[in-house]
Amino acid sequence: MKKIIYAISIMATLQISAQEHAEKNKHSKNKETNWSASRPDGHAPISVMGDHTHGKGEFMxxxxxxxxxxxDLNRGSENVPFSNAILTNDAYMVTPTSMPMNMHMLGAMYAPSDRVTLMAMVNYLSQDMDHITAMGGTFSTASSGFGDTQIAAMYKFFNHNKQQLHGQVGISIPTGSIDEEDVTPASTPNASILPYPMQIGSGTWDAVLALTYLKQWNIxxxxxxxxxTLRTGTNDNEYRLxxxxxxxxxxxxxxxxxLSISGRLEIGAIDKIEGANPDLNPMLVITADTDNSGMTYANAGLxxxxxAFQGSLKNLRLGFEAALPLFQNMNGVQLRNKETLSLGLQYSFH
Structure with a gap:
């Protein structure tokens, strides 16, 4: 029900805004009064996707x-020691202790008209997870590969009085693997299927909807x-993120x-995994138990x-952001989110 209400609210807002501003947009040809991307703050912090649109014929x-x-570990919103959370209270045999992840993303945008901007994005992930066992042993697993591919269309409802509103409708294509394996102490010398957080993709075709409002002043x-992101169906391993x-x-x-300097606040939620991979033992490690999935959170970024507003590098942008969690309330027991660093280059041209 929550996802239906969320989707309806976004689409309803899009429709209302389109009706209210259709006439105004016809007369907003004066670029001096329009929201402009030709400023250092003309794009959002680099961690935000689909934040802007382009003019007709422009590529990025x-x-x-x-x-x-x-x-470390959270039970709900409280930090808990590995021994209390796993070995004593919950009787899991293994707990992860850390999981660093690296992601490389390539994106392309093209505007066939002033109203519509098309977008595509592919990514490559590599991640490692360190573990400790009930006997005090340690081991690591790793996975890497291309993740799910996203394609989307963005529609500009209006741009006038230094304000813009645009919507996004997209599809996430399940190109990422959900069958990643690695050798663990329990499977030696063979490789076994890795738990949900170590998989690269979702395994499902998903809808991506967004609504973005922008406002500019002098500085x-x-x-x-x-x-x-609304997940659909069930993947080949009998679960859905x-x-x-x-x-x-x-x-x-x-x-x-x-140069522009930005501050960002994100509030969000992730639903629990539905279903379960029959090849995973939920009592072996906390990441194989779907009760330990889903959360609400708040992050802050600077x-x-x-x-480059002129010269041979005109319209080239370099963005950087560092973000930390302000709050995280997790279902069950999960690894705590720590720092997130984002760095990116963007280049647009006609």
Whole structure:
């Protein structure tokens, strides 16, 4: 029910805004009064996707690198020691202790008209997970590969009075593996299927919906984005990842013509995994138990954008952001989210 209400609210807002501003948009040809991307704060913090649109005939290519680290354990919103959470209270045989993840993302955008911008994104992930056993032993597993591919269309409802509203409708294509294996002490010398967080993809075709509002002043800009990923069906391993919901809000200061500094607040939720992979033993390790999935959270980020507004590198952007969790309330016992670092390059041209 929650995902239906969320999707309906986004689509209803899109329809209402389109009706209210259809006439105004016809007369908003004066670029001096339009929201503009030709500023260092004309794009959101680099961690936010689908934050802007392009003019007719414009292309943009981007590369992003993201590092995310998870360490220690949460039960709900409280930090718990490994021994209490796993060996004594829950009787799991293994618990993870840390999980660093690296992601490389390549994106492309093209605007066939002033209203519509098309977008595609592919990514490559590599991740490691360290574990400790009930007997005090340690071991690590790893997985890597191309993740799910996203394609989307964004529609600009209006752009006037230094404000813009656009919606996004996209599809996540299950190109990422859900059959990653590695050798563990229990499976030696053979490889065994890895738990859910160590898989690369979702295994399902998913809908991605978003609504983004932008506002600019002389040296300040504000953005707000509602976004959801709605999972569909069940994958070949008999489970479905949880839906995701997020509200991203950012404020940026245009320090110079080539530099902006931003602050961002994200509030979100991830539903529990539905179903279960029959090849995973939920009592062996906490990451194989679907009761230990899903959460609500709040993150804060601080970043900057560098923008080449003239010269041979005109319209090249370099963005950086560092983010930390403010709050995380998890179902069951899970690894705590720690720091997230994002770095990216964006280049647009006609």
């Amino acid at each position: 290519f981007s590369y992003r690198y993201m590092y995310m680290n998870m360490e 300040l800009s504000f953005g707000s984005q509602l976004k959801t 949880g839906n995701t919901y997020s509200s991203n809000n950012w404020l940026a200061l245009k320090a110079t013509d080539w 970043g900057c954008n560098l923008y």
